[in-house]
Amino acid sequence: MNADKKVAFYTLGCKLNFSETSTIARNFVNEGFSRVEFEQEADVYVINTCSVTDNADKRFKTIVKSALKQNPEAFLIAVGCYAQLKPEELAAVDGVDLVLGATEKFNVTSYINDLTKNDIGEVHSCEIEDADNYVGAYSIGDRTRAFLKVQDGCDYKCTYCTIPLARGISRSDTLENVMNNAKEISEKGIKEIVLTGVNIGDYGKGEFGNKRHEHTFLDLVKALDTVDGIHRLRISSIEPNLLKDETIDFVANSDTFVPHFHIPLQSGSDTLLKKMKRRYLRKVYTDRVAKIKQTMPNACIGVDVIVGFPGETDELFLETYNYLSELDISYLHVFTYSERANTEAVLMDGVVPKNIRSKRSKMLRGLSVKKRRAFYESQLGNELTVLFEGENKEGYIHGFTQNYVKVKTPWNPALVNTLRKVKLTTIDEDGLVRFDFVDAKVIA
Structure with missing residues (x-):
């Protein structure tokens, strides 16, 4: 039935979204669809949404328009975090036919009976409390590296973040399934795997729902180190409080895991870290960087940081800027704080004007350029x-x-x-x- 049907995908947001888009795409191909580039004419367009920032929300409408330009009669499907948080809003966008929530997105082909366009988008979305099953995923992007999903959801209650509302509780893949996916990736001739999830250091929590898991993040790392044919494993983003000494020591002595860590900081001010309800203070972060550099002097360390969080005065911003300036890190990912509905932060006093947020973001991006340059210079001759x-x-x-x-x-x-x-x-x-x-x- 679908032999002559074409499907195209557009992914907003994180590596985790990319891994899930690839898995959804493979399901379409298994149903007989042929996959084409998003810029080409297709019968079905699937947009995997993100809701971390306001900008990702706004981009959705632009992407819908560009799909309809290719084929005004195309069937448009929205999945992902924004689709779980605000399904009715997406369904109301002109041209959207189907909106699927956190658990439904992996069964997308079963929701397509025919490809006749709907007058208004149809919504299938669970309550996020019901999103307690786990679906494994991996993506193969440029044929050289793959993003392998090992964990989903988050139990943290950071005051700025909607991800727990969009993805549900923390849950992990079985070690057996992760290893099978890693072997599949290896068999495709891919040399590098990047581990991904919402909070991968939490691996081992809630295999399905809150059932006790028999493995830890260190067990996962040790097991993946043995996969034949994979020459590089990259941990990607991990919370500082979950990056333990034994993991750092193992990576330092591994031939496969690479000396690269991406560790969210969000603020260099303890005052703001408390307001954000992060699970560590600055000292923990300083200790993690020192431990990495002590065991792997040439390690690359990336940092996530948020500017313009409510209550961030000039003094507190400078505290973050000066802290990062002194810290032995390699680059920054700078996020400008964006108000998100149903978060604690949206009700906080001390709102930072948008123009000041923008100025601070520019300052930190400039610092990132200097940090990256200094790191690159330190590697010359190696x-x-x-x-x-x-x-x-x-x-x-x-x-x-x-x-x-x-x-x-x-x-x-x-x-x-x-x-x-x-x-x-x-x-x-x-x-x-x-x-x-x-x-x-x-x-x-």
Whole structure:
């Protein structure tokens, strides 16, 4: 029935969303659909939404319009966090035919009886308390790395965050299922796996619902270290209070796990960390960075930080800025605070004007550029391994070292998805690093 039908996907938001989009796409292909690029004409367009920031909400309407431009009669489906939080709002957007919530999105093909457009979007959305089952997922993006979902949901009650409302309680995949997915990825010739989830350090909590899980995050890391054919494993984002010494020590001695950590900070002020209801204070963060650098001096450390949170005075912002300036980190992901409905923060006093939020964001982005440059400079002269990516970007091929230094060299298709040993030499004017090959041998 679907043999001549085409489906296209658009993903907003995080790596976790990308892994889930890929899994949903595979379900469509198994049902006989052929997958095409979002910019092409399709019979069905699936938009996987995000609701972390106001901007992601606004972009949804633009994406809907661009799909309908390709095919005004296309059947449009919205899934993801925004679809769970505000299904009626999405269903009311002109051209949207179907909105699926947190648990329904993985059965999307069963909700399509025919592809006739609806006058108003149809909604199938559970109460978030019922989202206690676990669906594994992984994505294969540029043929060189895969995002592997190991955990979903969150039990934290950060005052700015809607993710627990959009994704439900913390729950984890079984170790057996994670390992099976990792082996599938390896069999496709992919060299690197990035672990992803909402709160992956919480792995081992609630296998299905709140049932006791028999494994910990360290067990997961140790098991994945043994997967044949995977040359790199990257932990991705992990909460500082959940990044334990034994995990850091294991990564430091692993041949597969790479020395790269992304650790959310959100604020360098204890006053604001308490208002945000984060589960640590600044000292814990300082200790984690020191421990990583002590065991892996060349490790790359990325930081999430929020600017403009209610009550963030000039003094408190400078406290964060100065703290990050002194800290031995490599780059920042800066988020401008955005009011989200049904969060505690939206009712707090001390609202920071939008123009000040924007100015502070610009200051921290500038600091990030300096930090990245300093980190790259510290790596010049080092011999490192690069995994090359699959895209020809203006005559260059790019790749990343194990500690996340981005490199470039003139396009050579023979390098795609290979690991090569290089010596970093200079930083180009675009901020990327040039190198010399150490030898002609392909590692993998």
